[in-house]
Structures are given as structure tokens and as C-alpha cells.
Amino acid sequence: MKLRKSALLIAALSLTATAQAATTVTIGTVNNGDMVIMQKLSKQFEQQNPDIKLDWVVLEENVLRQRLTTDIATKSGQFDVATIGTYEVPIWAKQGWLMPLENLPADYAVDDILKSVRDGLSHEGKLYAAPFYAESSMLFYRKDLFEKAGITMPEQPTWDNVKQWAEKLTDKKAEVYGICLRGKPGWGENFAFLSTMINTYGGQWFDMNWQPTIDTPEWKAAIGDYVEMLNKYGPPGAAANGFNENLTLFANGKCAMWIDATVAAGLLYNPKQSKVSDKVGFAQAPVAKTPKGAHWLWAWTLAIPQSSDAKDAAKKFVLWATSKPYIQLVGEKEGWASVPPGTRTSTYENPKYLEAAPFAKPVLAAINSADPTDQTLNPRPYVGIQYVGIPEFQAIGTQVGQTIAAVLTGKMPLDQALKSAQAATARTMTQAGYGKK
Structure with a gap:
């Protein structure tokens, strides 16, 4: 009986320690439809990573930009993941405000990201944000x-x-x-x-x-x-x-x-x-x-401010939400026409997407024509x-x-x-x- 009580006590202490050790990642994002889907599906990320808790701040575009710019420029560290665009990324990278996304795992397939999109999110040859979706x-x-x-x-x-x-x-x-x-x-x-x-x-x-x-x-x-x-x-x-x-x-x-x-x-x-x-x-x-x-060229991206105190956990989430498996997940849960567009070559080679999205090729043509x-x-x-x-x-x-x-x-x-x-x-x-x- 004593042994059983001890085992239960150890298990309870272990669960408490895990809960206490959970790293909170605060995500500032825009209230666009694709980001609403990301927030909904992120419960799967938390299940896969019980040591990480996601805290969402979802704002209208103009308000989000003001909050993020102030937070990152003053290094206050309120956000661990920032939803920013092609305009901000190279400027903020040059200022030293963003963490470069380096040493990415092979299965992330960074070369699968459309070159024009990747180039727009780079500074001095380094990638500083991962595109969640891109558009023209x-x-x-x-x-x-x-x-x-x-x-x-x-x-x-x-x-x-x-x-x-x-x-x-x-x-x-x-x-x-x-x-x-x-x-x-x-x-x-x-x-x-x-x-x-x-x-x-x-x-x-x-x-x-x-x-x-x-x-x-x-x-x-x-x-x-x-x-x-x-x-x-x-x-x-x-x-x-x-x-x-x-x-x-x-x-x-x-x-x-x-x-x-x-x-x-x-x-x-x-x-x-x-x-x-x-x-x-x-x-x-x-x-x-x-x-x-x-045709304009834009990407809503996920970037990690240098002021974040949860960079490793934030990077885990950024890579999950901009990966090929995430696109697959959206296709299965929301329908293939609703997957985040404009980011990966593989999306435009996927027969399921091409069948569900008659707009796929014209969208890719618009993105590719934007210089x-x-x-x-x-x-x-x-x-x-x-x-x-x-x-x-x-x-x-x-x-x-x-x-x-x-x-x-x-x-x-x-x-x-x-x-x-x-x-x-x-x-x-x-x-x-x-x-x-």
C-alpha cells in the first residue's frame, strides 16, 4: 500500500513539475482567416509539445503593427512570435531586432519555399522569418x-x-x-x-x-x-x-x-x-x-524577436506552423482549397490542391510575375x-x-x-x- 502511495505521489509531483516547467510562447498575429485556422489547429502542436503553452494575441492589422513595432523596437519582450510582413523583415533584421532562422532541420525543406518569397525574407543571405502564407x-x-x-x-x-x-x-x-x-x-x-x-x-x-x-x-x-x-x-x-x-x-x-x-x-x-x-x-x-x-508581393510571416526569452520554444512553433506537414493538416481538416498558399513549390505540385483550387496556377503566376x-x-x-x-x-x-x-x-x-x-x-x-x- 505504501509503495502504491509513493508511486502516486511521485507521478503527481512529476505532473506538477511538467506544468511548472511549461514554457509560454506568446504569439502576436493578425485576425485573418488563415491565422484563425492556425490558432484552432495549434492544439495539436501543444499535444505534441506538452512543455510548451501557446498564448495568443489576435489583433486587427493596423493595431497589430503598432503593438509589434513598439514592442520589438523597445525590446520589451512581450511577444515570442511576431506575425510580420515582407516589408518589416529585412528592415528589422538590419536593426538586429530578429533572430535568424539558422540550422533548420532537413525535413523542414527550406529550399521548397518559393525563391522570391525566401529572398524577400532574407538579409545578407540569412533567413529571418518563415512564411506562413504568401500572396499577390x-x-x-x-x-x-x-x-x-x-x-x-x-x-x-x-x-x-x-x-x-x-x-x-x-x-x-x-x-x-x-x-x-x-x-x-x-x-x-x-x-x-x-x-x-x-x-x-x-x-x-x-x-x-x-x-x-x-x-x-x-x-x-x-x-x-x-x-x-x-x-x-x-x-x-x-x-x-x-x-x-x-x-x-x-x-x-x-x-x-x-x-x-x-x-x-x-x-x-x-x-x-x-x-x-x-x-x-x-x-x-x-x-x-x-x-x-x-501585382503586389507579400508574405505574412512568423518571426522571433531577439527580445524573446523563449526562443527555442518559439522556433519549434514557427517551424511547425510553416511546414509541409502543417499544410497537409489544413488540407485534411479544412479542405485543400483552404491551405496556406504561396509559400512552397510542393503545394503547387500536389494533385489534391490543384484539383480543389482552380485558382492555384493563376495565383502562382501572379506571385511569379511580381518584381x-x-x-x-x-x-x-x-x-x-x-x-x-x-x-x-x-x-x-x-x-x-x-x-x-x-x-x-x-x-x-x-x-x-x-x-x-x-x-x-x-x-x-x-x-x-x-x-x-
């Missing part, structure tokens, strides 16, 4: 509405096409809007989209002397068309809509067209999440004066398609985004907004020392 941009449309209106969608339409179709397809009484586009201000919100639109209209952010080129005919034409389309043919309150809001509108049958991230394809084709899953068509993102810069070093009609001094790869752009893009949102809501005329944005951006760049180097 494309046009989604309602095949049934196009057929009813007698419109044939080409492989890559023009913005003139889109304007004409938006007018024709708008039926406000039925709450169907011809076009849905991002209006929520932020460098990664309305300007993730608008920068690509401006590129293809022949515009850009800066000339070769780092002088802003905002108050130009190209910007005026692009922003003018954007504001006109959303005000005439877009949903009410478009200035509050980002990716998630437009995804909900389209999935509920409220949008005839939507130009946004290719990652939406898997969500729109999922009948559990989309009322129009059997009616979704897709085409390459529209062009105007030039095809250059029409962050040749993204504008005229020469430019910066890298990045829907952003400018300099630390100052986060503030500049958000400020200009707020100014354009004021045009969209009728609070400011377009000419005044462009002049104001030009002056504010020039001031920021001068203070930062650009143009003097």
Missing part, C-alpha cells in the same frame, strides 16, 4: 452576374474595363455593388492596394533623388478613378473597409468585383465561409498605362511594389492613406489632398536625410 493580388468577380450582363472577362482586364463593368453591375436596390476596394486608411490597408493601382497608371512614390511624386497627373488619375468608382458603385461606408470587411461583403454576395489579395481565393471558394463559393471567377489584377507593378525591383514605368530608388522598403514608409504611407480616406469621404478635394500629402512626405524625407546621400 488578383481580381475576383461573380461569374453569374457577368454572364447575366453579357460581359466576358479577359485574362487581364484594364481599369477602363473595370470602371465600365462596375457601373453596369451595380444594383443598389438588391444591395449588390459593382466594385469593392480597400478604403480603410493605413500603409498596409488602402495603400497596399492603391500603390499598385498608381504603379500601373505610370506613377510611383519617389523619383531617383528621393523626391516624392505624389502631386502628379499619374497619381491624380489613379486616385480620381478610385474615388469615383467607390463613391458611385461601391458599398456604403467604404472608407472603413479593409481586407476582412471586403472579404465578408464578397462572401455574402454584395460585390460584383473585388481586387485584393490572392489569399482570399481559398476563403471565397470554401462553402463553409462563402455564400458564393460556386460563383467566384478570377482574373489577373487590372492594368492601365503599364502592367508593371499591378519588387522593377515595379514602376520610370526608374525608382526603392524596392517594394505596394510599399517602399525604407523604415520611414510606415509613417508616410499611413499619413497619406488618411489623407486619401478624407477625399473618399468628401472631407477634402483631391487636388488639395495630393498637395498636402506631397508637402508632408517631402518634409519627412528631408528630415530623414534622403536626397543628401
Whole structure:
């Protein structure tokens, strides 16, 4: 009897010690659909790693960026895994804020990650973040509405096409809007989209002397068309809509067209999440004066801040959530159309994915056609398609985004907004020392 009691006591003490020894990994992530799935499936990771407890902080995109930037810049160590993008990774790596992902196990198959994505997440030849999903941009449309209106969608339409179709397809009484586009201000919100639109209209952010080129005919034409389309043919309150809001509108049958991230394809084709899953068509993102810069290139990634005190446990989770087995797990649990796209060559060679996802090859084509070093009609001094790869752009893009949102809501005329944005951006760049180097 005493022996049995002793064994039970030892077992109880062992369980207590294990619970006490569990390392907490705090993950800051964005409230996008793929990350919601990651959080749900992560219970399997915790079962496989009982010594690691995951603590989730899931935030709206603009709020997440602000929290993560503050935390990592001040080295406060609140987060062990940070969901950041292609813009932040090389800049933060250069600052010494991120842990390099080195000595990765062979079965992680790092060379399976698409080269353009891998290159964008590297600094001086080292990988600093693992891509959870990668994306370009494309046009989604309602095949049934196009057929009813007698419109044939080409492989890559023009913005003139889109304007004409938006007018024709708008039926406000039925709450169907011809076009849905991002209006929520932020460098990664309305300007993730608008920068690509401006590129293809022949515009850009800066000339070769780092002088802003905002108050130009190209910007005026692009922003003018954007504001006109959303005000005439877009949903009410478009200035509050980002990716998630437009995804909900389209999935509920409220949008005839939507130009946004290719990652939406898997969500729109999922009948559990989309009322129009059997009616979704897709085409390459529209062009105007030039095809250059029409497709953005982005990856949401998992990175480990140098300020983390749980780096080993965090690395275990990062490798699990960005691995080939994780993609397999999502395919089995959520359906193959819902797997995280854009990261691995093997995903695009998987017959199950290709069968379930008719958008797979066009998405890969859009990602492969996106060149962050040749993204504008005229020469430019910066890298990045829907952003400018300099630390100052986060503030500049958000400020200009707020100014354009004021045009969209009728609070400011377009000419005044462009002049104001030009002056504010020039001031920021001068203070930062650009143009003097």
C-alpha cells in the first residue's frame, strides 16, 4: 500500500513539475482567416509539445503593427512570435531586432519555399522569418452576374474595363455593388492596394533623388478613378473597409468585383465561409498605362524577436506552423482549397490542391510575375511594389492613406489632398536625410 502511495505521489509531483516547467510562447498575429485556422489547429502542436503553452494575441492589422513595432523596437519582450510582413523583415533584421532562422532541420525543406518569397525574407543571405502564407493580388468577380450582363472577362482586364463593368453591375436596390476596394486608411490597408493601382497608371512614390511624386497627373488619375468608382458603385461606408470587411461583403454576395489579395481565393471558394463559393471567377489584377507593378508581393510571416526569452520554444512553433506537414493538416481538416498558399513549390505540385483550387496556377503566376525591383514605368530608388522598403514608409504611407480616406469621404478635394500629402512626405524625407546621400 505504501509503495502504491509513493508511486502516486511521485507521478503527481512529476505532473506538477511538467506544468511548472511549461514554457509560454506568446504569439502576436493578425485576425485573418488563415491565422484563425492556425490558432484552432495549434492544439495539436501543444499535444505534441506538452512543455510548451501557446498564448495568443489576435489583433486587427493596423493595431497589430503598432503593438509589434513598439514592442520589438523597445525590446520589451512581450511577444515570442511576431506575425510580420515582407516589408518589416529585412528592415528589422538590419536593426538586429530578429533572430535568424539558422540550422533548420532537413525535413523542414527550406529550399521548397518559393525563391522570391525566401529572398524577400532574407538579409545578407540569412533567413529571418518563415512564411506562413504568401500572396499577390488578383481580381475576383461573380461569374453569374457577368454572364447575366453579357460581359466576358479577359485574362487581364484594364481599369477602363473595370470602371465600365462596375457601373453596369451595380444594383443598389438588391444591395449588390459593382466594385469593392480597400478604403480603410493605413500603409498596409488602402495603400497596399492603391500603390499598385498608381504603379500601373505610370506613377510611383519617389523619383531617383528621393523626391516624392505624389502631386502628379499619374497619381491624380489613379486616385480620381478610385474615388469615383467607390463613391458611385461601391458599398456604403467604404472608407472603413479593409481586407476582412471586403472579404465578408464578397462572401455574402454584395460585390460584383473585388481586387485584393490572392489569399482570399481559398476563403471565397470554401462553402463553409462563402455564400458564393460556386460563383467566384478570377482574373489577373487590372492594368492601365503599364502592367508593371499591378501585382503586389507579400508574405505574412512568423518571426522571433531577439527580445524573446523563449526562443527555442518559439522556433519549434514557427517551424511547425510553416511546414509541409502543417499544410497537409489544413488540407485534411479544412479542405485543400483552404491551405496556406504561396509559400512552397510542393503545394503547387500536389494533385489534391490543384484539383480543389482552380485558382492555384493563376495565383502562382501572379506571385511569379511580381518584381519588387522593377515595379514602376520610370526608374525608382526603392524596392517594394505596394510599399517602399525604407523604415520611414510606415509613417508616410499611413499619413497619406488618411489623407486619401478624407477625399473618399468628401472631407477634402483631391487636388488639395495630393498637395498636402506631397508637402508632408517631402518634409519627412528631408528630415530623414534622403536626397543628401
